[in-house]
Amino acid sequence: MSTQPISKIEVKNVFKIFGERAGEALQLIREARSKEQVLSQTGCVVGVNDLSLSIGSGEIFVIMGLSGSGKSTLVRHFNRLIDPTSGQILVDGEDILQYDMDALREFRRRKISMVFQSFGLLPHRNVLDNVAYGLKVRGESKQLCQERALQWIETVGLKGYEKKYPHQLSGGMRQRVGLARALAADTDIILMDEAFSALDPLIRAEMQDQLLELQKTLHKTIVFITHDLDEAVRIGNRIAILKDGRLIQVGTPQEILHSPADEYVDRFVQRRAVAV
Amino acid sequence: MFPDNLTFSIADWVNGWVDALVTNYGDVFRHISDTLLWAIVNLEGLLRATPWWLMLGVVAVIAWHATRRILPTLVITGLLFLVGAVGLWDKLMQTLALMLVATLISVLVGIPLGILSARSNRLRAVLMPLLDIMQTMPSFVYLIPVLMLFGLGKVPAIFATVIYAAPPLIRLTDLGIRQVDGEVMEAINAFGANRWQQLFGVQLPLALPSIMAGINQTTMMALSMVVIASMIGARGLGEDVLVGIQTLNVGRGLEAGLAIVILAVVIDRITQAYGRPRHEVSK
Numbered sequence: 001m002s003t004q005p006i007s008k009i010e011v012k013n014v015f016k017i018f019g020e021r022a023g024e025a026l027q028l029i030r031e032a033r034s035k036e037q038v039l040s041q042t043g044c045v046v047g048v049n050d051l052s053l054s055i056g057s058g059e060i061f062v063i064m065g066l067s068g069s070g071k072s073t074l075v076r077h078f079n080r081l082i083d084p085t086s087g088q089i090l091v092d093g094e095d096i097l098q099y100d101m102d103a104l105r106e107f108r109r110r111k112i113s114m115v116f117q118s119f120g121l122l123p124h125r126n127v128l129d130n131v132a133y134g135l136k137v138r139g140e141s142k143q144l145c146q147e148r149a150l151q152w153i154e155t156v157g158l159k160g161y162e163k164k165y166p167h168q169l170s171g172g173m174r175q176r177v178g179l180a181r182a183l184a185a186d187t188d189i190i191l192m193d194e195a196f197s198a199l200d201p202l203i204r205a206e207m208q209d210q211l212l213e214l215q216k217t218l219h220k221t222i223v224f225i226t227h228d229l230d231e232a233v234r235i236g237n238r239i240a241i242l243k244d245g246r247l248i249q250v251g252t253p254q255e256i257l258h259s260p261a262d263e264y265v266d267r268f269v270q271r272r273a274v275a276v
Numbered sequence: 277m278f279p280d281n282l283t284f285s286i287a288d289w290v291n292g293w294v295d296a297l298v299t300n301y302g303d304v305f306r307h308i309s310d311t312l313l314w315a316i317v318n319l320e321g322l323l324r325a326t327p328w329w330l331m332l333g334v335v336a337v338i339a340w341h342a343t344r345r346i347l348p349t350l351v352i353t354g355l356l357f358l359v360g361a362v363g364l365w366d367k368l369m370q371t372l373a374l375m376l377v378a379t380l381i382s383v384l385v386g387i388p389l390g391i392l393s394a395r396s397n398r399l400r401a402v403l404m405p406l407l408d409i410m411q412t413m414p415s416f417v418y419l420i421p422v423l424m425l426f427g428l429g430k431v432p433a434i435f436a437t438v439i440y441a442a443p444p445l446i447r448l449t450d451l452g453i454r455q456v457d458g459e460v461m462e463a464i465n466a467f468g469a470n471r472w473q474q475l476f477g478v479q480l481p482l483a484l485p486s487i488m489a490g491i492n493q494t495t496m497m498a499l500s501m502v503v504i505a506s507m508i509g510a511r512g513l514g515e516d517v518l519v520g521i522q523t524l525n526v527g528r529g530l531e532a533g534l535a536i537v538i539l540a541v542v543i544d545r546i547t548q549a550y551g552r553p554r555h556e557v558s559k
Contacts, residue, residue: 108467114466114467116459120459120462134467137464
Protein backbone atom coordinates (compact mmCIF):
# COMPACT_ATOMS: atom_id res chain seq x y z
CA MET A 1 0.00 0.00 0.00
CA SER A 2 1.39 3.39 -0.93
CA THR A 3 1.73 6.00 1.77
CA GLN A 4 -0.27 8.55 -0.21
CA PRO A 5 -3.43 6.73 -1.39
CA ILE A 6 -6.46 8.34 -3.00
CA SER A 7 -8.52 9.83 -0.25
CA LYS A 8 -11.81 8.15 0.56
CA ILE A 9 -12.88 10.20 3.54
CA GLU A 10 -11.81 13.76 3.99
CA VAL A 11 -12.42 15.75 7.13
CA LYS A 12 -11.88 19.50 6.96
CA ASN A 13 -11.73 21.73 10.01
CA VAL A 14 -14.39 19.87 11.92
CA PHE A 15 -15.53 21.19 15.29
CA LYS A 16 -18.05 19.45 17.48
CA ILE A 17 -19.32 21.20 20.56
CA PHE A 18 -21.91 19.69 22.89
CA GLY A 19 -24.17 22.06 24.78
CA GLU A 20 -26.79 24.77 24.50
CA ARG A 21 -24.45 27.64 23.71
CA ALA A 22 -22.47 25.94 20.96
CA GLY A 23 -22.20 29.09 18.81
CA GLU A 24 -20.53 31.11 21.54
CA ALA A 25 -18.29 28.21 22.44
CA LEU A 26 -17.22 27.84 18.81
CA GLN A 27 -16.21 31.50 18.78
CA LEU A 28 -14.14 31.03 21.92
CA ILE A 29 -12.43 27.89 20.74
CA ARG A 30 -11.51 29.63 17.48
CA GLU A 31 -9.85 32.29 19.59
CA ALA A 32 -7.64 29.47 20.81
CA ARG A 33 -9.10 29.19 24.30
CA SER A 34 -8.57 25.87 26.02
CA LYS A 35 -11.21 23.18 26.46
CA GLU A 36 -11.44 23.96 30.19
CA GLN A 37 -11.93 27.69 29.60
CA VAL A 38 -14.75 27.01 27.14
CA LEU A 39 -16.39 24.68 29.62
CA SER A 40 -16.24 27.16 32.48
CA GLN A 41 -17.42 30.10 30.36
CA THR A 42 -20.24 28.51 28.36
CA GLY A 43 -20.88 25.13 29.95
CA CYS A 44 -20.22 23.50 26.60
CA VAL A 45 -18.02 20.46 26.09
CA VAL A 46 -15.64 20.43 23.17
CA GLY A 47 -15.76 17.02 21.51
CA VAL A 48 -13.75 17.62 18.36
CA ASN A 49 -11.50 20.63 17.93
CA ASP A 50 -10.46 21.91 14.48
CA LEU A 51 -9.69 18.50 13.11
CA SER A 52 -8.64 17.78 9.55
CA LEU A 53 -7.49 14.49 8.14
CA SER A 54 -7.82 12.35 5.10
CA ILE A 55 -8.29 8.62 4.96
CA GLY A 56 -7.15 6.71 1.92
CA SER A 57 -9.14 4.18 -0.01
CA GLY A 58 -8.42 0.60 1.06
CA GLU A 59 -6.38 1.39 4.14
CA ILE A 60 -6.92 0.51 7.77
CA PHE A 61 -6.83 3.86 9.45
CA VAL A 62 -6.57 3.74 13.21
CA ILE A 63 -7.74 6.61 15.37
CA MET A 64 -6.21 6.38 18.79
CA GLY A 65 -6.55 8.29 22.02
CA LEU A 66 -7.51 7.94 25.63
CA SER A 67 -11.13 7.90 26.67
CA GLY A 68 -12.57 11.37 26.36
CA SER A 69 -10.22 12.29 23.54
CA GLY A 70 -13.11 12.52 21.09
CA LYS A 71 -12.30 9.48 19.00
CA SER A 72 -15.74 7.87 19.27
CA THR A 73 -17.36 11.24 18.62
CA LEU A 74 -15.21 11.74 15.55
CA VAL A 75 -15.98 8.36 14.02
CA ARG A 76 -19.71 9.02 14.38
CA HIS A 77 -19.29 12.04 12.12
CA PHE A 78 -18.35 9.77 9.21
CA ASN A 79 -21.85 8.28 9.00
CA ARG A 80 -23.49 11.31 10.59
CA LEU A 81 -24.75 9.64 13.73
CA ILE A 82 -23.39 12.94 15.02
CA ASP A 83 -23.41 16.17 13.00
CA PRO A 84 -20.49 18.56 13.39
CA THR A 85 -20.99 22.06 14.74
CA SER A 86 -18.84 23.38 11.92
CA GLY A 87 -16.62 21.99 9.19
CA GLN A 88 -16.81 19.73 6.15
CA ILE A 89 -16.82 15.98 5.67
CA LEU A 90 -16.31 14.54 2.21
CA VAL A 91 -16.78 10.89 1.31
CA ASP A 92 -15.73 10.02 -2.23
CA GLY A 93 -15.60 13.75 -2.86
CA GLU A 94 -19.23 14.29 -1.85
CA ASP A 95 -20.12 16.55 1.02
CA ILE A 96 -22.20 14.24 3.20
CA LEU A 97 -23.38 17.12 5.36
CA GLN A 98 -25.49 18.32 2.45
CA TYR A 99 -27.44 15.06 2.33
CA ASP A 100 -31.10 15.18 3.30
CA MET A 101 -32.65 12.36 5.34
CA ASP A 102 -33.32 10.13 2.32
CA ALA A 103 -29.89 10.58 0.82
CA LEU A 104 -28.29 9.99 4.19
CA ARG A 105 -30.23 6.77 4.67
CA GLU A 106 -29.19 5.60 1.22
CA PHE A 107 -25.58 6.49 2.06
CA ARG A 108 -25.70 4.50 5.29
CA ARG A 109 -27.29 1.54 3.56
CA ARG A 110 -24.87 1.26 0.68
CA LYS A 111 -21.60 2.94 1.49
CA ILE A 112 -20.77 2.75 5.14
CA SER A 113 -21.35 0.28 7.93
CA MET A 114 -20.29 0.10 11.53
CA VAL A 115 -19.19 -2.29 14.28
CA PHE A 116 -19.87 -1.23 17.86
CA GLN A 117 -18.00 -1.66 21.11
CA SER A 118 -20.86 -3.39 22.91
CA PHE A 119 -21.98 -5.03 19.68
CA GLY A 120 -25.39 -3.37 19.20
CA LEU A 121 -26.98 -6.65 18.15
CA LEU A 122 -30.73 -7.11 18.07
CA PRO A 123 -31.49 -9.27 21.11
CA HIS A 124 -34.78 -10.56 19.68
CA ARG A 125 -33.32 -11.78 16.39
CA ASN A 126 -31.11 -14.79 15.82
CA VAL A 127 -27.60 -14.68 14.40
CA LEU A 128 -28.77 -15.16 10.84
CA ASP A 129 -31.24 -12.27 11.01
CA ASN A 130 -28.74 -10.07 12.75
CA VAL A 131 -26.13 -10.61 10.08
CA ALA A 132 -28.70 -10.07 7.34
CA TYR A 133 -30.01 -6.89 8.97
CA GLY A 134 -28.19 -4.40 6.75
CA LEU A 135 -29.36 -6.23 3.63
CA LYS A 136 -32.92 -6.53 4.85
CA VAL A 137 -33.14 -2.86 5.73
CA ARG A 138 -32.20 -1.85 2.23
CA GLY A 139 -34.80 -4.19 0.78
CA GLU A 140 -32.82 -7.08 -0.67
CA SER A 141 -34.71 -10.28 -1.40
CA LYS A 142 -35.09 -12.86 1.31
CA GLN A 143 -33.06 -15.35 -0.63
CA LEU A 144 -30.15 -12.99 -1.15
CA CYS A 145 -30.21 -11.96 2.52
CA GLN A 146 -30.05 -15.58 3.58
CA GLU A 147 -27.34 -16.57 1.13
CA ARG A 148 -25.05 -13.67 1.95
CA ALA A 149 -25.64 -13.91 5.67
CA LEU A 150 -24.82 -17.64 5.68
CA GLN A 151 -21.69 -16.99 3.68
CA TRP A 152 -20.42 -14.35 6.11
CA ILE A 153 -21.38 -16.37 9.16
CA GLU A 154 -19.18 -19.13 7.79
CA THR A 155 -16.35 -16.72 7.00
CA VAL A 156 -16.21 -15.38 10.56
CA GLY A 157 -16.33 -18.93 11.91
CA LEU A 158 -19.83 -19.10 13.35
CA LYS A 159 -21.18 -21.91 11.21
CA GLY A 160 -23.74 -23.87 13.18
CA TYR A 161 -24.79 -20.90 15.30
CA GLU A 162 -27.21 -19.39 12.79
CA LYS A 163 -30.27 -20.06 14.90
CA LYS A 164 -28.78 -18.96 18.23
CA TYR A 165 -29.73 -15.67 19.86
CA PRO A 166 -27.12 -13.09 20.91
CA HIS A 167 -27.52 -13.82 24.63
CA GLN A 168 -26.55 -17.44 23.98
CA LEU A 169 -23.15 -16.41 22.58
CA SER A 170 -19.89 -15.39 24.24
CA GLY A 171 -18.53 -11.85 23.84
CA GLY A 172 -16.11 -12.87 21.11
CA MET A 173 -18.80 -14.66 19.17
CA ARG A 174 -21.14 -11.70 19.48
CA GLN A 175 -18.55 -9.40 18.02
CA ARG A 176 -18.04 -11.84 15.16
CA VAL A 177 -21.74 -11.43 14.50
CA GLY A 178 -21.29 -7.65 14.60
CA LEU A 179 -18.40 -7.93 12.17
CA ALA A 180 -20.30 -10.28 9.88
CA ARG A 181 -23.24 -7.87 9.88
CA ALA A 182 -21.00 -5.02 8.75
CA LEU A 183 -19.27 -7.17 6.14
CA ALA A 184 -22.53 -8.58 4.78
CA ALA A 185 -23.74 -5.08 3.98
CA ASP A 186 -20.79 -5.01 1.56
CA THR A 187 -20.03 -1.33 1.97
CA ASP A 188 -16.79 0.38 0.90
CA ILE A 189 -16.23 1.77 4.34
CA ILE A 190 -16.43 0.02 7.70
CA LEU A 191 -16.23 1.97 10.93
CA MET A 192 -15.10 0.02 13.96
CA ASP A 193 -15.65 1.81 17.23
CA GLU A 194 -13.47 0.07 19.83
CA ALA A 195 -14.77 -3.09 18.26
CA PHE A 196 -12.38 -5.40 20.12
CA SER A 197 -11.98 -3.46 23.36
CA ALA A 198 -14.59 -5.44 25.25
CA LEU A 199 -12.94 -8.77 24.46
CA ASP A 200 -10.31 -10.61 26.43
CA PRO A 201 -6.70 -10.49 25.14
CA LEU A 202 -6.59 -13.88 23.42
CA ILE A 203 -9.90 -13.50 21.59
CA ARG A 204 -8.86 -9.99 20.76
CA ALA A 205 -5.65 -11.08 19.07
CA GLU A 206 -7.60 -13.72 17.21
CA MET A 207 -10.10 -11.14 15.98
CA GLN A 208 -7.30 -8.81 14.90
CA ASP A 209 -5.75 -11.61 12.87
CA GLN A 210 -9.08 -12.39 11.33
CA LEU A 211 -9.64 -8.77 10.38
CA LEU A 212 -6.20 -8.54 8.76
CA GLU A 213 -6.81 -11.80 6.95
CA LEU A 214 -10.14 -10.59 5.61
CA GLN A 215 -8.70 -7.25 4.59
CA LYS A 216 -6.16 -8.98 2.34
CA THR A 217 -8.95 -9.98 0.00
CA LEU A 218 -11.54 -7.28 0.69
CA HIS A 219 -9.55 -4.04 0.54
CA LYS A 220 -12.19 -2.10 2.43
CA THR A 221 -11.57 1.29 3.90
CA ILE A 222 -11.59 0.58 7.60
CA VAL A 223 -11.61 3.25 10.26
CA PHE A 224 -10.64 1.59 13.50
CA ILE A 225 -10.96 3.27 16.87
CA THR A 226 -8.89 2.04 19.79
CA HIS A 227 -7.21 3.19 22.98
CA ASP A 228 -4.55 0.54 22.71
CA LEU A 229 -1.30 1.33 20.90
CA ASP A 230 -0.41 -2.35 20.48
CA GLU A 231 -3.63 -2.91 18.62
CA ALA A 232 -3.11 0.23 16.58
CA VAL A 233 0.42 -0.76 15.54
CA ARG A 234 -0.64 -4.28 14.79
CA ILE A 235 -3.47 -3.58 12.41
CA GLY A 236 -3.08 0.02 11.27
CA ASN A 237 -1.67 1.18 7.94
CA ARG A 238 -1.73 4.64 9.40
CA ILE A 239 -2.46 5.89 12.89
CA ALA A 240 -3.92 9.19 14.01
CA ILE A 241 -3.51 10.21 17.64
CA LEU A 242 -6.14 12.38 19.28
CA LYS A 243 -6.03 14.36 22.48
CA ASP A 244 -8.82 16.58 23.78
CA GLY A 245 -10.48 16.45 20.37
CA ARG A 246 -7.36 17.66 18.59
CA LEU A 247 -5.23 15.76 16.14
CA ILE A 248 -1.73 15.39 17.58
CA GLN A 249 -0.03 13.20 15.02
CA VAL A 250 -0.78 11.15 11.92
CA GLY A 251 1.61 8.64 10.48
CA THR A 252 2.53 5.05 9.82
CA PRO A 253 3.15 2.89 12.89
CA GLN A 254 6.91 3.29 12.33
CA GLU A 255 6.67 7.06 12.30
CA ILE A 256 4.64 7.08 15.48
CA LEU A 257 6.99 4.69 17.26
CA HIS A 258 10.24 6.28 16.14
CA SER A 259 9.40 9.95 16.06
CA PRO A 260 6.56 10.74 18.43
CA ALA A 261 5.31 14.26 17.81
CA ASP A 262 5.11 15.30 21.44
CA GLU A 263 5.31 14.17 25.00
CA TYR A 264 1.72 12.80 24.97
CA VAL A 265 2.43 10.45 22.07
CA ASP A 266 5.78 9.63 23.59
CA ARG A 267 4.12 8.45 26.77
CA PHE A 268 2.01 6.00 24.79
CA VAL A 269 5.11 4.71 23.06
CA GLN A 270 7.11 4.49 26.30
CA ARG A 271 4.38 2.51 27.99
CA ARG A 272 4.49 0.10 25.13
CA ALA A 273 8.28 -0.18 25.28
CA VAL A 274 8.06 -1.02 28.97
CA ALA A 275 5.37 -3.61 28.33
CA VAL A 276 7.50 -5.26 25.64
CA MET B 277 -62.57 31.94 56.98
CA PHE B 278 -61.18 32.53 53.54
CA PRO B 279 -61.96 36.14 52.47
CA ASP B 280 -64.98 36.38 50.17
CA ASN B 281 -63.44 38.89 47.79
CA LEU B 282 -60.68 36.42 46.92
CA THR B 283 -62.99 33.55 46.03
CA PHE B 284 -64.08 32.67 42.56
CA SER B 285 -65.83 29.77 40.88
CA ILE B 286 -65.34 28.11 37.51
CA ALA B 287 -68.52 26.09 37.95
CA ASP B 288 -70.79 28.45 35.93
CA TRP B 289 -68.27 28.75 33.14
CA VAL B 290 -67.85 24.96 32.90
CA ASN B 291 -71.61 24.42 33.04
CA GLY B 292 -72.13 26.88 30.20
CA TRP B 293 -69.46 25.19 28.16
CA VAL B 294 -70.88 21.70 28.65
CA ASP B 295 -74.41 22.95 27.89
CA ALA B 296 -73.20 24.53 24.66
CA LEU B 297 -71.42 21.30 23.77
CA VAL B 298 -74.57 19.28 24.34
CA THR B 299 -76.83 21.63 22.33
CA ASN B 300 -74.44 22.17 19.43
CA TYR B 301 -72.75 18.83 19.06
CA GLY B 302 -75.35 16.52 20.56
CA ASP B 303 -75.91 14.79 17.23
CA VAL B 304 -72.27 14.05 16.73
CA PHE B 305 -71.98 12.49 20.17
CA ARG B 306 -75.17 10.60 19.59
CA HIS B 307 -73.68 9.15 16.44
CA ILE B 308 -70.47 8.08 18.18
CA SER B 309 -72.54 6.61 20.95
CA ASP B 310 -74.71 4.58 18.55
CA THR B 311 -71.72 3.16 16.71
CA LEU B 312 -70.02 2.14 19.91
CA LEU B 313 -73.21 0.68 21.30
CA TRP B 314 -73.68 -1.37 18.15
CA ALA B 315 -70.19 -2.83 18.59
CA ILE B 316 -70.70 -3.70 22.24
CA VAL B 317 -74.16 -5.16 21.74
CA ASN B 318 -72.94 -7.39 18.94
CA LEU B 319 -69.90 -8.57 20.86
CA GLU B 320 -72.04 -9.22 23.90
CA GLY B 321 -74.58 -11.10 21.79
CA LEU B 322 -71.82 -13.23 20.31
CA LEU B 323 -70.30 -14.04 23.70
CA ARG B 324 -73.65 -14.89 25.22
CA ALA B 325 -74.74 -16.99 22.25
CA THR B 326 -71.55 -19.05 22.41
CA PRO B 327 -72.21 -22.27 24.33
CA TRP B 328 -70.49 -22.27 27.71
CA TRP B 329 -68.38 -25.35 26.97
CA LEU B 330 -67.10 -23.84 23.74
CA MET B 331 -66.23 -20.64 25.55
CA LEU B 332 -64.34 -22.57 28.23
CA GLY B 333 -62.57 -24.48 25.46
CA VAL B 334 -61.50 -21.26 23.75
CA VAL B 335 -60.20 -19.84 27.03
CA ALA B 336 -58.33 -23.08 27.69
CA VAL B 337 -56.66 -22.93 24.28
CA ILE B 338 -55.65 -19.29 24.78
CA ALA B 339 -54.36 -20.06 28.28
CA TRP B 340 -52.35 -23.00 26.95
CA HIS B 341 -50.92 -20.92 24.13
CA ALA B 342 -49.90 -18.22 26.59
CA THR B 343 -48.48 -20.29 29.43
CA ARG B 344 -47.52 -23.59 27.77
CA ARG B 345 -48.17 -25.31 31.06
CA ILE B 346 -50.95 -27.68 32.02
CA LEU B 347 -51.64 -26.65 35.61
CA PRO B 348 -52.27 -22.93 35.04
CA THR B 349 -54.45 -23.81 32.05
CA LEU B 350 -56.57 -26.14 34.17
CA VAL B 351 -56.83 -23.67 37.06
CA ILE B 352 -57.84 -20.82 34.74
CA THR B 353 -60.52 -22.89 33.04
CA GLY B 354 -61.71 -24.36 36.33
CA LEU B 355 -62.13 -20.94 37.93
CA LEU B 356 -64.29 -19.75 35.04
CA PHE B 357 -66.36 -22.92 35.31
CA LEU B 358 -66.94 -22.02 38.96
CA VAL B 359 -68.36 -18.63 38.00
CA GLY B 360 -70.82 -20.39 35.70
CA ALA B 361 -71.64 -22.84 38.47
CA VAL B 362 -72.86 -20.09 40.80
CA GLY B 363 -75.20 -18.87 38.07
CA LEU B 364 -73.30 -15.79 36.96
CA TRP B 365 -72.26 -16.95 33.48
CA ASP B 366 -74.47 -14.52 31.60
CA LYS B 367 -73.36 -11.55 33.66
CA LEU B 368 -69.75 -12.66 33.30
CA MET B 369 -70.13 -12.48 29.52
CA GLN B 370 -71.67 -9.02 29.74
CA THR B 371 -68.81 -7.75 31.86
CA LEU B 372 -66.29 -9.45 29.61
CA ALA B 373 -67.77 -7.74 26.54
CA LEU B 374 -67.64 -4.34 28.21
CA MET B 375 -64.11 -4.89 29.34
CA LEU B 376 -62.88 -6.15 25.97
CA VAL B 377 -64.27 -3.10 24.17
CA ALA B 378 -62.82 -0.73 26.78
CA THR B 379 -59.43 -2.46 26.57
CA LEU B 380 -59.49 -2.40 22.78
CA ILE B 381 -60.18 1.34 22.74
CA SER B 382 -57.48 1.88 25.37
CA VAL B 383 -54.99 -0.04 23.23
CA LEU B 384 -55.96 1.84 20.06
CA VAL B 385 -55.52 5.16 21.83
CA GLY B 386 -52.82 4.25 24.34
CA ILE B 387 -50.13 2.57 22.26
CA PRO B 388 -49.92 5.30 19.57
CA LEU B 389 -49.88 7.97 22.29
CA GLY B 390 -47.15 6.08 24.13
CA ILE B 391 -45.09 5.82 20.93
CA LEU B 392 -45.46 9.54 20.23
CA SER B 393 -44.61 10.40 23.80
CA ALA B 394 -41.42 8.32 23.58
CA ARG B 395 -40.45 10.34 20.50
CA SER B 396 -40.94 13.79 21.92
CA ASN B 397 -39.97 15.07 25.34
CA ARG B 398 -42.26 18.05 24.89
CA LEU B 399 -45.35 15.92 24.28
CA ARG B 400 -44.35 13.80 27.25
CA ALA B 401 -44.16 16.87 29.49
CA VAL B 402 -47.73 17.79 28.51
CA LEU B 403 -49.09 14.26 28.56
CA MET B 404 -47.80 13.05 31.92
CA PRO B 405 -49.66 15.57 34.14
CA LEU B 406 -52.76 14.91 32.04
CA LEU B 407 -52.46 11.20 32.76
CA ASP B 408 -52.05 11.97 36.46
CA ILE B 409 -55.33 13.90 36.32
CA MET B 410 -57.06 11.08 34.45
CA GLN B 411 -55.99 8.59 37.10
CA THR B 412 -56.71 10.65 40.21
CA MET B 413 -59.82 12.63 39.28
CA PRO B 414 -62.78 10.85 40.91
CA SER B 415 -64.60 9.15 38.06
CA PHE B 416 -68.00 10.56 39.06
CA VAL B 417 -66.74 14.04 38.16
CA TYR B 418 -66.28 13.24 34.50
CA LEU B 419 -69.21 10.86 34.49
CA ILE B 420 -71.63 13.80 34.77
CA PRO B 421 -70.69 15.43 31.42
CA VAL B 422 -70.20 12.04 29.79
CA LEU B 423 -73.74 11.11 30.85
CA MET B 424 -75.06 14.39 29.47
CA LEU B 425 -73.40 13.72 26.15
CA PHE B 426 -73.95 10.00 25.73
CA GLY B 427 -76.93 9.21 27.93
CA LEU B 428 -77.15 6.34 30.40
CA GLY B 429 -75.90 2.84 29.72
CA LYS B 430 -72.90 1.04 28.33
CA VAL B 431 -71.33 3.82 26.29
CA PRO B 432 -70.60 6.26 29.14
CA ALA B 433 -69.40 3.27 31.15
CA ILE B 434 -66.89 2.49 28.42
CA PHE B 435 -65.72 6.10 28.29
CA ALA B 436 -65.25 6.31 32.03
CA THR B 437 -63.36 3.02 31.96
CA VAL B 438 -61.07 4.13 29.14
CA ILE B 439 -60.24 7.41 30.86
CA TYR B 440 -59.31 5.54 34.01
CA ALA B 441 -57.62 2.54 32.42
CA ALA B 442 -55.62 3.93 29.48
CA PRO B 443 -52.93 5.91 31.41
CA PRO B 444 -50.82 2.95 32.57
CA LEU B 445 -50.66 1.63 29.03
CA ILE B 446 -49.49 5.01 27.71
CA ARG B 447 -46.88 5.28 30.44
CA LEU B 448 -45.55 1.76 30.02
CA THR B 449 -45.42 1.98 26.21
CA ASP B 450 -43.43 5.20 26.54
CA LEU B 451 -41.15 3.64 29.14
CA GLY B 452 -40.63 0.45 27.15
CA ILE B 453 -39.56 2.31 24.03
CA ARG B 454 -37.30 4.67 25.93
CA GLN B 455 -35.59 1.73 27.61
CA VAL B 456 -34.49 0.15 24.34
CA ASP B 457 -30.69 -0.03 24.45
CA GLY B 458 -29.15 3.13 22.99
CA GLU B 459 -26.43 1.26 21.15
CA VAL B 460 -28.97 -1.01 19.44
CA MET B 461 -30.82 2.07 18.20
CA GLU B 462 -27.54 3.62 17.08
CA ALA B 463 -26.63 0.42 15.26
CA ILE B 464 -29.87 0.14 13.30
CA ASN B 465 -29.62 3.83 12.51
CA ALA B 466 -26.10 3.31 11.22
CA PHE B 467 -27.42 0.65 8.85
CA GLY B 468 -29.97 3.09 7.48
CA ALA B 469 -33.20 1.83 9.02
CA ASN B 470 -36.06 4.27 8.45
CA ARG B 471 -38.52 5.26 11.15
CA TRP B 472 -40.95 2.52 10.24
CA GLN B 473 -38.24 -0.15 10.34
CA GLN B 474 -36.99 1.22 13.65
CA LEU B 475 -40.42 1.21 15.22
CA PHE B 476 -41.81 -2.12 14.03
CA GLY B 477 -38.55 -4.01 13.65
CA VAL B 478 -36.89 -3.05 16.90
CA GLN B 479 -38.58 -0.61 19.26
CA LEU B 480 -41.99 -2.26 19.56
CA PRO B 481 -40.70 -5.86 19.75
CA LEU B 482 -38.18 -4.88 22.43
CA ALA B 483 -40.76 -2.82 24.31
CA LEU B 484 -43.27 -5.66 24.13
CA PRO B 485 -42.85 -6.94 27.71
CA SER B 486 -43.44 -3.43 28.98
CA ILE B 487 -46.41 -2.89 26.65
CA MET B 488 -47.95 -6.19 27.71
CA ALA B 489 -47.53 -5.14 31.35
CA GLY B 490 -49.41 -1.97 30.38
CA ILE B 491 -52.22 -3.95 28.77
CA ASN B 492 -52.34 -6.11 31.86
CA GLN B 493 -52.67 -3.02 34.07
CA THR B 494 -55.30 -1.59 31.76
CA THR B 495 -57.46 -4.69 31.97
CA MET B 496 -57.09 -4.81 35.75
CA MET B 497 -58.12 -1.19 36.10
CA ALA B 498 -60.98 -1.68 33.65
CA LEU B 499 -62.28 -4.47 35.88
CA SER B 500 -62.07 -2.28 38.93
CA MET B 501 -64.47 0.09 37.16
CA VAL B 502 -67.26 -2.45 36.58
CA VAL B 503 -69.16 -1.58 39.75
CA ILE B 504 -69.13 2.12 38.93
CA ALA B 505 -70.12 1.23 35.38
CA SER B 506 -73.14 -0.63 36.68
CA MET B 507 -74.22 2.49 38.58
CA ILE B 508 -74.75 4.28 35.29
CA GLY B 509 -76.67 1.46 33.74
CA ALA B 510 -74.15 -0.98 32.32
CA ARG B 511 -75.24 -4.59 32.93
CA GLY B 512 -72.94 -7.29 34.24
CA LEU B 513 -71.29 -8.52 37.40
CA GLY B 514 -71.12 -5.02 38.89
CA GLU B 515 -74.90 -4.96 38.86
CA ASP B 516 -75.04 -7.89 41.27
CA VAL B 517 -72.56 -6.22 43.61
CA LEU B 518 -74.71 -3.09 43.52
CA VAL B 519 -77.91 -5.01 44.21
CA GLY B 520 -76.10 -6.82 47.01
CA ILE B 521 -75.25 -3.47 48.61
CA GLN B 522 -78.73 -2.05 48.16
CA THR B 523 -80.51 -5.07 49.66
CA LEU B 524 -77.87 -5.82 52.28
CA ASN B 525 -77.45 -9.20 50.63
CA VAL B 526 -73.81 -9.83 51.56
CA GLY B 527 -73.73 -13.30 50.04
CA ARG B 528 -74.90 -12.19 46.61
CA GLY B 529 -72.49 -9.26 46.65
CA LEU B 530 -69.63 -11.56 47.59
CA GLU B 531 -70.45 -14.06 44.85
CA ALA B 532 -70.40 -11.35 42.21
CA GLY B 533 -67.32 -9.78 43.77
CA LEU B 534 -65.47 -13.10 43.67
CA ALA B 535 -66.55 -13.57 40.06
CA ILE B 536 -64.94 -10.22 39.21
CA VAL B 537 -61.78 -11.30 40.99
CA ILE B 538 -61.74 -14.58 39.05
CA LEU B 539 -62.13 -12.77 35.75
CA ALA B 540 -59.28 -10.49 36.81
CA VAL B 541 -57.04 -13.43 37.72
CA VAL B 542 -57.77 -15.21 34.45
CA ILE B 543 -57.01 -12.16 32.32
CA ASP B 544 -54.01 -11.26 34.43
CA ARG B 545 -52.37 -14.67 34.09
CA ILE B 546 -52.96 -14.80 30.36
CA THR B 547 -51.68 -11.28 29.59
CA GLN B 548 -48.71 -11.70 31.90
CA ALA B 549 -47.73 -14.92 30.22
CA TYR B 550 -47.77 -13.17 26.84
CA GLY B 551 -45.67 -10.37 28.30
CA ARG B 552 -42.82 -12.62 29.30
CA PRO B 553 -40.04 -12.15 26.75
CA ARG B 554 -39.30 -15.32 24.85
CA HIS B 555 -35.63 -14.37 24.50
CA GLU B 556 -34.16 -12.91 27.64
CA VAL B 557 -31.77 -10.05 27.10
CA SER B 558 -28.69 -10.81 29.10
CA LYS B 559 -25.89 -8.33 29.52
